[in-house]
Amino acid sequence: MNDAGAAGGGGSQRRVRVVVVDDHAIFRSGLKADLDSRIDIVGEAGSVDEALRVIAEQRPEVVLLDVHLPGGLGGGGREVIAGSAPLLGSTRFLALSVSDAAEDVVAVIRAGARGYVTKTISGPEISDAVVRVADGDAVFSPRLAGFVLDAFGTSPAEIADDELDRLSARELEVMRLIARGYSYKEVAKELFISIKTVETHVSAVLRKLQLSSRHELTKWAAERRLL
Amino acid sequence: MTSPAQRPPLFRSGDRMIAGVCSGLAAHLGWPVKYLRIGMVLASFAGGAGLMFYAWLWVLVPTADEGARRAARRPASPIAPAVSSPLPTPNGPAPAGAPPSARPAVPWFSGRRFQYGKELLLGAGLIFVAGILIARQLGVDVPLGTLIPAAAILGGAAIAWMQLDETRRAGLVDKTKADQAGGWVRLAAGLALVVAGVLVMVSGSGSWEQTWLALLASVAVLGGVVLVLLPWGLKFWRDLETERSGRVRETERAEIAAHLHDSVLQTLALIQRRAGSEQDVVRLARAQERELRGWLYRDQAADSGQLADRIKAVAAEVEDTQGHVVDVVSVGDTVMGERHEALVQAAREAMLNAARHGGGTVSVYLETSDTGSEIFVKDRGAGFDLEAVPKDRLGVRESIIGRMKRHGGTAAISSGPSGTEVRLSLPAAGPDERNGEGRP
Structure with a gap:
């Protein structure tokens, strides 16, 4: 919260440690290319189990989390949040989805995600969103x-x-x-x-x-x- | 004599002496009742033939009411009504409750041929039997020992096969299988007749004891065969089932593949060719996304008669023609009314303007509550000055502001360097102004 005043635009001096969880490798690499210099990607995962492992290892500030994920018990992004419950104080989740279905979105938010954006969002926008979530908003x-x-x-x-x-x-x-x-x-x-x-x-x-x-x-x- | 085509159907008449057989027959044949009755009585003296004939008709021929009920009860096939219609007549099927005389004439060859096939066969069989009996009377040696088992085999097979045909037809007509038990009984009877016939024929003797023993032995053999073949049969049946469900899945897959080919692959090919033009690529991708979503979730936006769906459809259209993303968020919904159409048209104009002049993503927000509907169309363009728009430009002034006013709503436009927003408001009923969301 050291640069809360710049939440809208900047905070270029700090880098946010992020794990990207999405089962499509193409989307992950596209997202990595899109995120700007404020974001530091420390890990990637393509399934529920992998995500739980990577998150526990890396303890990132923010997890960019796809709502629909294979693996685990079939709970998708919700299951990842639930499985990372002990870390919820330090790690924040931003849900990312192509599905606009209310049941999916509301489910991950109620599981503990700090926000939700669609996958069509632009690079600067999603970077802003990550920084904002990292700041606790x-x-x-x-x-x-x-x-x-x-x-x-x-x-x-x-x-x-x-x-x-x-x-x-x-x-x-x-x-x-x-x-x-x-x-x-x-x-x-x-x-x-x-x-x-x-x-x-x-x-x-x-x-x-x-x-x-x-x-x-x-x-x-x-x-x-x-x- | 009248041709068969004009003949009324055979029913027992209500105008009767005993059971209405004679008068019914008279009506059917078109002969005077009196002669028929006399003939029947005379025939009764010839070894009781008349009595037999009368009793037979009494049992088998329905009364007019029964006939109508039976015709009505006969189920019509949903698949091919023309085939299974109980009375295939050129004038259309008669109403079930109509009196028989009102029934339209039935052409003998086209309609009735198959319905009477069974009766004709039975008649032929009876005549054949009668012929054999007469021949025996005349002293001709008829090999009854072979004929009777042969007849049994033929009859049994016929019964069993009839059953097969029947179940298939029943499967077409309805799947209730209410008379499956009857079907099994018939199958068993047919089988028993065939087995007995074969045995008698093979053993070549009419001796009951021998036949009985042979019957037991054969049943035992049959049981053994069934025991051996049953697992095979079950496996075969199961294989058939898996194969069938696999085929269903295959069909589904083929449908999906066809759809993906027609839409997604085509769009991807187009995108590759137009890779240079960002706007084209975005437009193609968005249109394809929308189409695929609609297909996946069966979200038919068109013609649902709901305001939100209409707005979404209009937004999709603007997106397609202008190549800019139009995002619609809706809260609440209402059935389209006449005034809502004006709201939709005004919103469409606002979206078109936003996409044309604003550039970037166009945000549309629709909120419907008890008090009315509001639509906000926002873009992130350079903005424009409403006063500076020439008077002859009808777009904003007429299609948005004027149109909303005419239908008892309001329209406000606020424009600044960070974009333009058009606010349309339509009260639910009456022109009373809402003061919730005006200009700040």
């Missing part, structure tokens, strides 16, 4: 924001009771702007708040998404097919 793609809004509803929380099950008015605003394609910086500008505040809101939403016992959330995700 959450990364929401427009689609994930859309899922959150769909799952939690678009009306703000009024009673303190269901604090975990609803989003506050401000969180809703942030989520809406992200869903509309705004970057954190643009959200901050639009709402006249600091980027740090935006990140706080996004992290709060992520926490709710992970902790909410809202039983509809899982049901909703399961019912929802491809988006």
